[in-house]
Amino acid sequence: MTKLFGAILVLVGALMFVPGIWLIALGGSWYYSLAGAGLAAAGFYYWKKQLLGAWIFGAVFAGTALWAVWEVGFELWPLVPRLVAPMVLAILAVLLVPSLNEGRGRTASLAAAGVLALGIAGFFWGMATPQNVIANTDPVPTRAIAAESPNWTHYGRTPTGTRFAPFDQITPENVGELEVAWTFNHGDAPSGTGQDQNTPLYVDGLVYHCSPNNIVSAIDAVTGAQVWQYDPEASSPLWQRCRGVTYYEPTPREGAPADGTCAARIVLSSVDARLIQLDARTGALCTTFGDGGAVDLTRNMGEVRPGFYFPTSAPTVMGDRIILGGWVWDGMAVDEPSGVVRAFDGRTGEIAWAWDIGNPAIDTVPPEGETYTRGTPNVWSTPAFDAALGLVYLPTGNAQPDFYGSSRIEAANDWNSSIVALDVETGKVVWSFQTTYRDIWDYDVPAQPMLYDITTETGEVVPALIQVTKRSQTFVLDRRDGTPIAEVRDLPVPTTGGVEPDYLSPVQPYSVDMPVIGAEPLTxxxxxxxxxxxxxxxxxxxxxxxxxxxxxxxxxxxxxIWPGYFGGMNWGTGTIDEARGLLIVNDTRVAHLLQLIPRQEADALGVEVVGPHDGLAPQDGAPFGAMRSNFFSFVGVPCQEPPYGTMTAIDLADRSILWQRPVGTIEETGPFGIRTGWRMPVGLPLVGGPISTASGLTFYSGTQDYYLRAFSSETGEELWRGALPLGSQSTPMSYIGPDGRQYVVVTVGGLNDIMGRGDIVMAFALPEE
Structure with missing residues (x-):
């Protein structure tokens, strides 16, 4: 046993010493090389059964403990890789001391091993307890919110995008009694790059769900039975998803069908770039819209290769305007389809206006023989709108290519990664605000703007727009004119060391009055x-x-790239608890490593493009391709310290963090993607978004373990956890059904092919009386 242990120490020492020399050459820590040499020496003497091996090991262990505390202090997660494995080796080392010392010292060896075992147990106890928690114990002022409607009619429930359900039947006191009320299988489980990220709608007794391939199901809101289903037979080579559909009641006009056909409509966009309208009660096509019920969104776009363009987010219906942009396959080429935003007449499908960044003269359709400007920033996320102001607020993406700016059209510099307010009647720009200048980091604005009236320190009530970003910056603007309510400063940023220093902006906008979540610089x-x-x-x-x-x-x-282009905050957006004035958001903390590859080398690689956000981005037409990867260790874990995802509540009155906690356990995943079964609350990368309710609950399901969770909106405490059959990537929703019960609904499509896929819609409610 002593020889075996000695051999292990020599091996571990070598695995630390040689790479440790490499780290020193790169300007890094000397610890690994020195400790590796020490472990190898200790192993040599253990192999020879000489007591000197134990003394050397003890010196290395003591030095390791001192170095660990010197480098990171006493925080648990940073100490885990520095001390837990050495403590395991130390237990074996001390237990073998008697074999090096003619049998003497057994009692002391056992005692030392016991102390070390207690230390390891302490670490595991700590890892089973949420770390880095900011708790709130103070009461939060609450104002009454009237439940003006039992429905959830828009992606964010209302046009404001706050995802606030003004219902109080399910409370912090009774949420633990929630049970499954019904389940529904829609028959279109995702696969490959497809995901079920749909937030259903609820209107007048029916729940409307849209599957990854745009199959729309109308579900009885009380029983979960299918009322109708429509399959558009849409297909795309990748990225199949439908984050939402929209409910639309056209303004009455002469010639409307006397039988009420299509008096209420479901509007969806498809993965093969169609805009479709269905009768909300029957699922039949509204044949007076477009060409037999559909509009071809590739019209006037020029060449659109399969999968290169289609909307993934719900259309925005404002009055009788249907407004939508589209998702463009990131990083493929300079000459990709246009990011044009168009408004269609909701009754006929005719173009009402178009906003073409590259050619403002095109305000409806391009002249004969021309197309909308290619390669412009797009709007792939969900807009919000203020009907009283007559403004629709667009979160813009990036122009192509994502990671090399000098090949873009000049107009992209003014409009990428921005919030743009358009007049809904004309499509003309009223104001704009840019969140990243000359963006080459894929920091497009991913989230729906949230509209909420804020009371300033002077007592003035200001109509605000709150925009979360991948950068973990939160911008708070006056939605009338785009003026910052929370101070924004242009601060200097690096511009040297890259391949295009002349393109970069020397400053970037920072929202200095709002908390930054999880974006502390890496070291x-x-x-x-x-x-x-x-x-x-x-x-x-x-x-x-x-x-x-x-x-x-x-x-x-x-x-x-840190924060990475997954966020920070992403398309799940966040929620505003309107009763308490709290912005509640989930974030992801994953860095990305991006290497620019000269054109000739990129073309020679012949690497298959594996998805929109990883592998080779060819960037055809630019001087460089881009190789993208998550910044992970070889065991498949993010390289920076935990947590990797948190839920945070920000008090909008004083613009401070009220509470924060890691969310997600490694129960269903772990190193090398292996399921651990351990409910360790490390906090994992999060998708989707939360919703909040008038009773003070925040519901969230987008974790890598299989739960729908309910948190106290006031304290952040996890109050309830409902088991799901698979993982969920969607934002939940809530409604009051015809039976008077409050339901919380979530779609469950699974996380990936390895962890299992599903086609499930689940509703939770309190037990029937």
Whole structure:
């Protein structure tokens, strides 16, 4: 046993010493090389059964403990890779001491091993307890909110996009009694790059769900029985998803069918780029709209290769206007389809107006023989609108290519990664606000703007627009004119070290009065791993990459993008508890490593494009392709320290964090993607978004374990956890059914092919009296 242990120490020492020399050469920590040499020496003497091996090991262990505390203090997660594995080795080392010392010292060895075991148990107890929690124990002022409607008629429930349900039947006191009320199988489980990320609607007794391939199901809101289903027979080579449909009641006019056909309509956009209208009561096509019920969204767009353009988010219906942009396959080429935003007459499907960033003269359809300007920033997320102001608010994306700006049209510089307010009648720009200047980090505005009236310090009530971003910045603007309510400053950022210094902006906008969530700068000391070996690997990768803080320029060396282009905050947006004045958001903390590849090399790679956000982005027509990857260790864990996802409540009155907690456990996943079964609340990357209710609950389901959770909106405490059959990527919704019960509905499509897929819609409610 002693020889075996000695051999293990020599092996571990070598695995630390050699890469440790590499780390030193990169300008990193000397610890790994020194500790590796010490462990190898200790192993040599254990192999020879000499007591000197134990003394050397003890010195290495003591030095490791001192170094760990010196580098990261006493926070649990940073100490785990630095101390837990050495403590395991230390137990074996002390238990073998008597074999090195002619049998003497057994009692002391057992005692030392016991102390070390208690230390390890303490670490595991800590890992089973949420860390980095900001708790709130103070009461939160609450105002009464009238439940003006039992319905959920828009993607964000109302045009304001706050995802606030003004219902109080399910409360913090009785939420633990929630049970499954009904389940529905729609028959279109996602696969490959497809996902079920749909937030259903509820209107007058029916729940409307849209599947990844745009199959729309109308479900009885009390029983879960299918009322009708419509299959558009849509297909796309990738990225199949439908985040929402829209409910629309056309303004009455002469010639409307006397039998009430299509008096209420469901509006959906499809993955093969069609805009379709259905009778909300029967599911039949509204044949007076477009060409037999559908409009071809590729009209006037020029060449649209399969999968290169289609909307993924719900259309926006404002009056009798249907407004939508589209998703463009990121990073494929300079000459990709236009990001034009169009408004259609909701009754006929005729073009009402178009906003073409590249050619403002095109305000409806292009002249004969021309197309909408190609390669412009798009609007792939969901707009919000203020009917009283007559404004629709567009979150714009990035122009193509994502990671090399000098090949874009000049107009893109003014409009990418912005919030743009358009007059809904004319499509003309009223104001705009840019969240990232000259964006080459894929920091498009991913989330629906949230409209909420804020009371300022002077007592003035200001109609505000609140915009969360991938950068973890939250911008608060006057939605009348785009003026910041919370101060925004242009601060200097790096512009050297990349391939295009002349393109970069020397400053970027920062919302200095609002909290920044989970975006503290990376350092070598913040690298992480489950063991010292993958910890060392991540430190080497960090030193190899080019990173000088926010907005590090893109490089051939390989640039760390932090926050990554998954966020921060993403398309799930967030919720505003309107009764308490709280902005509640989930975030993801995953860095990305992006390496620019010169054109000739990129063309020669012949690498299959594996998806919109990873692998090779060819960027055809630009001088560089881009190789994209998550900044993970070799065991499949993010390289920076946990948590990797949190839920945070921000008090909008004083603009401070009220509470924050990690969300998600490794029960269904873990190193190498292996299911651990351990409900360790490390906080994992999150998708989708939360909703809030008048009773003070926040519901969320987009974790990598299989639960719908309810949190106290006031304290952040997890009050209830309802088991789901698979993972969910959707934002829940809530309604009051015809039976008077409050329901919470979530779609459950699974996370990926390995972890299982499903076609399930689930409703939870309190037990019937």
């Amino acid at each position: 070598e000391a913040r690298m992480w791993g489950a063991t010292p070996l993958d910890h060392l690997y991540c430190r080497i990768r960090f030193r190899q990459a080019y990173y000088v803080g926010d907005f590090t320029p893109m490089s051939e060396q390989g640039t760390l």
